[in-house]
Amino acid sequence: MTARVVIASGGTGGHMFPALALADEIVRRGHRVALVVDERGRRWVTGDHEVHVVAAARPGLGVLGRGLGVAQGLVQCLGLLRRMRPSVAACFGGYASFPPAMAARLLGRPVVVHEQNAVLGKANRALAGFSRRLALSFARTDHAPALSERTVVTGNPLRAGFRAPVADAPQDGRLRIFVMGGSQGARVFSTVLPEALARLPAELRSRLRLVQQARAEDLDHVRQRYAELGIEAEIASFFDDVPRRLSGCDLVIVRSGASTVAEVTACGRPALYVPYAHAADDHQYVNALRVAEAGGGLVLRELDASPEKLADAINELANNPERLSVMAAAALSFSRPDATVALADLVLSVVEPDP
Structure with a gap:
């Protein structure tokens, strides 16, 4: 079965780099990917990935502003995901990942959350409660549930090229x-x-x-x-x-x-x-x-x-x-050099066919 995977991410490089690494791996396996990001996240995307920009809360806004951003984004994502009918949603944290994850949950689609840092971020803390799987980069992650079948360590997916062999130490004392x-x-x-x-x-x-x-x-x-x-x-x-x-x-x-x-x-x-x-x-x-x-x-x-x-x-x-x-x-x-493969395996393991 060819899966339709929605990948949602906040707009910083720390969120987007692993999200894009996962997208490349899933496409390499023959599945379809759609990235759902905010305006900040769009600037990191290169290549032929399908991209959808939605409204999201932003750092620095007050409670009312953040609430309006989430509400607007949720309405957009509900319409978007109804049309897409995704097999699974993989979410990487940050404000922009919250509306797509909520929309997937409301539409009965499985959600996988990935945390990049050794502290579970605020958005991911809210999403972890209803996610099918919570993937961690660090075995010890503050505020994360105990490791279990649902909470697993995959590592943090890397951009291509970060497996270069270590050079020998110089012989001139430099x-x-x-x-x-x-x-x-x-x-x-x-x-x-x-x-x-x-x-x-x-x-x-x-x-x-x-x-x-x-x-x-x-x-x-x-x-x-x-x-x-x-x-x-x-x-x-x-x-x-x-x-x-x-x-x-x-x-x-x-x-x-x-x-x-x-x-x-x-x-x-x-x-x-x-x-x-x-x-x-x-x-x-x-x-x-x-x-x-x-x-x-x-x-x-x-x-x-x-x-x-x-x-x-x-x-x-x-x-x-x-x-x-x-x-x-x-x-x-x-290090966990197999993080991209491990996370892709985890995301695809919870894929569900269209209801």
Whole structure:
């Protein structure tokens, strides 16, 4: 039987990347997919996927505004799903996933919810109660029901390419650092990291080979500061070859959104995580903590990330290559490279024919 799968997602990259990975896998298996997203989510979609944009609540709106957004979206989704007659709805959280999931439930269609973070998001908490399956990325997920036949761990689906082989360590004593900060770069890395590296011994600075993502408005400042410090650095606002950059570095300095954690661990890279301080439910800190507990990284809270503390952490790791190797192995063991396949299997296992 050819299934008709609705995939609903909030509009951030953290929601959309795994949703698109699942869509590609289900289409590869010969089934049909329709993406239901808000205006923010539409910008992430490329290729030939069928896309429907619906109204949704948005961050920053008051209670009345959010309620109106949900109501409008629900009316749209009820009409849309009646016409589509989906076999199953897979929902990835965020405000925009709520109306499609509710519409599927009201129309008697099975719902599968996927949580990317180590904290069950607010929308997913509401949806989990009536979902047929709840898929988790982390075995320990705050606010999630206990693991059971209904609540299972699949991991977080990845964009294509994040299974690159880990490069061998350089033989010239260089330390290759890759700095990522989300879709636009993190301001803390552009301001604090250069001053942290300035505090390193000159001998260590001379061995650094740095690749860093920075916001467009920070590029000139960051380049100039590294030049003053004599650090060999490549700075850009965007890299289109992240898997290669990850697999070719010795240490990653990153935020800890769910997709970032999945990508870094899939490439088996030791990481210094600096979680975004204002993430909902502090989920980035919990994501990073789970990796650190497994031995695959260190965590430095953003509000504690002074140049001195960041320099101490980098210096300690730079002078302990054995520890970096152990962390790399732990990160790879923590990863779930089969997450996309596992989630697709789970979604298709609850497919129901048209009533």
